[in-house]
Amino acid sequence: MSVDLGVSTATWEHLSNQAIAAAGIVYFLALVSHLVEWSALRTVPVKATARTAVPASATTGGPPSVPEAPAVEHAGPDESTRFRIAMFGNLALQLTIIAAAAHFVGLFARAEAAQRVPWGNMYEFTISGSFVVAAGYLLLRKRFGLAWMGPIVTSMVLILLMVAVLWLYAPVEPLTEALRSYWLVVHVMSAMIATGAFTLGGITSALYLVRARAERRGTMREQGYVARLPALATLDRVSYRIHAFAFPVWTFAVLISGPIWAHEAWASYWNWDPKEVCAFITWVVYAAYLHARATAGWRGRNAAILALVGVATLWFNFIGINYFSTTSQHSYASGAPAISLRDR
Amino acid sequence: MSDVRTDESDESEESEESGETGAWRPSGDRDHHRRAGELTAVELLRWGWRQLTSMRTALVLLLLLALGAIPGSVIPQSGVDALKTQNWQAAHPHLTPIYQKLSLFAVYHSPWFAAIYLLLMVSLVGCIVPRLVVYWRGYRKQPPVAPRNLTRLPDSTSYTTDEEPDAVLERAQRQLSRGNRVATGDGWVSAERGQLREAGNLLFHLSVLVVLVGFGIGSLFGYKGGVILVVGNGFSNQLTQYDDFDPGSLFDAAKMEPFCFTVHDFKVQWIDSGPRQGLARGFQAPLSYRTDCGSDPSPQLSYDLRVNHPLKIGGTQIFLIGHGYAPVITVRDAQGHRLTNGPTVFLPESSDFESFGVVKASGRQPGKDIGLEGLFYPTFAAVHGQPINVMGQLNNPTISMLAYVGDLGLNGGVSQSIYAMDKAGMTQLKKPNGKVFRVDLRPHETVQLPNGAGSVTFSGIRQWTRLQISRTPDVWLTLLGVVLALVGLLGSLFIRPRRVWVRARRRDGTTLVEVAALDRSGGGDLVPVLSSVVESLRTPSSKGQEGARG
C-alpha cells in the first residue's frame, strides 16, 4: 500500500484532510444540483416523463418503470424545464464522481500518512465506509438504475463526512500490535464493503416501504419524489440483489476472516465479545431477510422491514458498541491498553 | 405488489397452507386429505413436524435466535469478562437474582438459548433431508413440459412469422441448448438452467450443520486458560499452573499435552514520537520449550513469541496477550527479618502502564502482617504536586503505596485474590503528625515504616507476560464448514435458475411463436432474456408483426 514519494507524514495527513473537506464540499454541490433537478421535475407529472421505449414485452415486472435517469425525452410542456432537469441531473452525477475521486484521494493520503490501511479508528472507518457507499452507488447506478438514489446517497455521505470530521476526527497514529495482521486488513475491508452495500440496500428497502405506503394510502402525488421511484417490484428486486451481494461478503467478514484473525490475536476464534455477538445478530437478521423473500406472507413489506432491522443492527454495532460497551476488544473509541488484559 | 415470481409464489403459498411443497422445493410427498376431527396422534405428530420444518417456522426461529443473542451483547457475561460481571452484579442487587434465574449472565450456555438453536437444527435437518432426496431424484429429470398458454405467464412475448413451426422449434432447440438442458415435445421446446442453485443452497444449509458440530466439539472438549508469568519463570502444562482456566464441559485434564516452557526475556518496542509517544508497540517474548517434559523429556526448542504469532505445540497454542511490570519489593519486620521476596505482579490500569498492586507480607507473629497497596509508575513525574505517569517506559520507575499492619487473614483457609487486600483486620499506618504515610520509593531505596513496624525496600523490577493457552480440537472442521457454507451461499445467491419455453403453431396462415421465461431466484430481469431469445429465433427473412401482451 505504501509508496515512497518522499513526502512526509504530516504532508500526507494534511493532504488527506483537505481532500476530505473538498469531497464534502463537492458532495454538497452535487446534492444541491440534485435538489434543483428534482424540484424542476416536480413541475412535470410523472407520466409525462416516463419513457415509452420499454423493450418488446411490456408485461414483465422486471424493467424499471422509471427509466435510468429521470428521463426527459417526453418531458411535457416546457423546453427550459426539460433543459434544467437534464442539465442538473447530469451535473449532479459529474459532481458526485468528482467528490468520490476526492474522497478516494483523502483515503489514499490517509493511508500514506499512517503507512497502513486507513481504518484504525472511528474517523477512518467512517470516511472509508461512506466512500464505499458512494462508490457502490456510482458503480451500480447504471446496472440497477439507481439514479433516483442520487439525492439520498449524496446527502447521506455528506452527513457521514461531516460527522466524521466534526466529531470523530483523530490524528494519524500507528496501529497497536494486535491490529497489525493481514487477516485484519481482509476482515475490515470486507466488513466495510458489506456495510456500504447493506446501507445501499437499506435505502432501497426504506424507499420500498415509503412507496408501498403511499400506494396503499393513495397519497402518492403525481409530481413527487415517491412517484418517481421505480415500481415496487423493481425496488424489491434491486434491494434483493444488493443484499445478495452484501450477505456473502458479510459472511466472509464476520464468520471467516474475523474468527481467523481473532484466533491469531486472542487465542480463540469466537469469544462472544459484544461486537462479535452484534455482527452475528446482523448476520442472522439478513439470513432471515433472505428467507423472508421465499416465505409466503413475508415477501415484500416484511422482508423490507427485516432489511431495515439489519441495517439498524449493523450501524448500532459500529456506533453503539464502540461507545457503550467497555468489554469489547474491538473498541476503537477508547484508548484500550496496548495489548489488553482480558479475564482480569 | 406485483410479484415477479408468480409461479414460485403460488407454489410456496400453497406449501405454507398445506404443508406440502411444490415440485421445485418439495419437502416430501405427503397426503393432506384429511377431514376435520379426524386428527389421530400420528397425524398430530406429522402436523407438528410439518409446522416445525416449514419455512415460516425457520424464519421465526432465526429471528428468535437473533433476539436471544441480544442480552449477551448488553449484559456482561461471566464467561467473557468475569470481573465486569461481578461488578455489575454488585451494583444491581435486585436484578441479579432474576437475571441469574434467566441465565442472563451466561446466555450462550443457557437452556433457552440451546432450545432455540436445537429447534433450528431439527428444523434444518427436517427441511434439508427431504429436499436433498427430491433434488437427487429430480436432477436427471427432463425439463418440464411447456405450459399450455405461454402468454399467460408474466414474462412472455410473441410474434408471428412465415416460417414453418418445425423450423422455428428446431432453431429454438439448437439455440437454447447452449448452457441449458432442453426438452422438446409436440409444438414446444423447454429449456432449463441453473439447477446448481438448489445444490448451492443445500450445501450451504448442510455446512451450517457442520459448523455447529465443529463449534460444539471445540467448545465441549477444548479449554482456554491464562497465566501471568514473570520473565525468567517456567511453566508446565498442568491445571494447577493456570491462573484462570475455562474448560469445555467434556474436557479431560488427562489429555493435556505435557509440554513446558520458560520465558527468558520480554522486549518492548516503544513509540518515541507522535501522538502515541510512550506507548508500547512491538512485543517479543523469547522462550524455550519442550514438547514433552515427562520422565523422558524431548529436546529443547526455542521460539520468539509475538502478538499475532502464537506458538503451536501439538494441538495447543500459546498466545502472548499482555504484559506488565512486577516490582521486587522487600518487606522486613521490626527485627529485620525478611518477610517477602521476589517480584509482585502489578496490573496495568491504563495504556501508559501505571499499574496497581498489592504486597502481602505475613508476619512472624499473628497480628504483625504488613500489607502494601498502591501504584507503580514506570516514568514518574510530579506536576503541581500531583503524581502522574508519563509513559510506559522505565524512565523514572517509582512506587507509591499505602502501608497497613495487622491481620491479613491469610491463615483463614479462604483463598484470596493476590490482587486485593482484605483490610478488615488491618490498620493504616500514619506519620507521627497524623498524616497518611506513603511508601514512595525509587529502585534500591529503603524506607522505615512508622512506629518501628519494619522497612520496605524497592529492590528491582522484573517484567511479566500474560499468556493465553488454549486447545480447540477440530478447528479445521469448523473452518471447512464456514468455507463450504460460503461456497454454497455464492452458488445459491448468484446462480439464476431459469426456464425458457417456446411454443410455435400455425394460425391463420402464419406461424405464431410464443416465448416465455421464468426466473426462480427472484433476482433476475427477464426482459433482456426474452428479447435475446426472440432475437435469436427470428431470421432476417421472418417478417411479421410483433405483439407484446398486456
Ligand code: HEM
Ligand atoms: C441455521 C439456520 C439457517 C440459516 C442460517 C439459513 C440461511 C439461509 C440463507 C442465507 C439463505 C439464502 C440463500 C438463498 O437465497 O438461496 C437461505 C435460503 C433458504 N433456506 Fe435457510 N437457513 C437456515 C435454516 C433453514 C431451515 C430450517 C429451512 C427449512 C425450513 C430453510 C430453508 C431455506 C430455503 C428453502 C431457502 C431458499 C430460499 C430461496 O429459494 O430463496 N433454511 N437460508
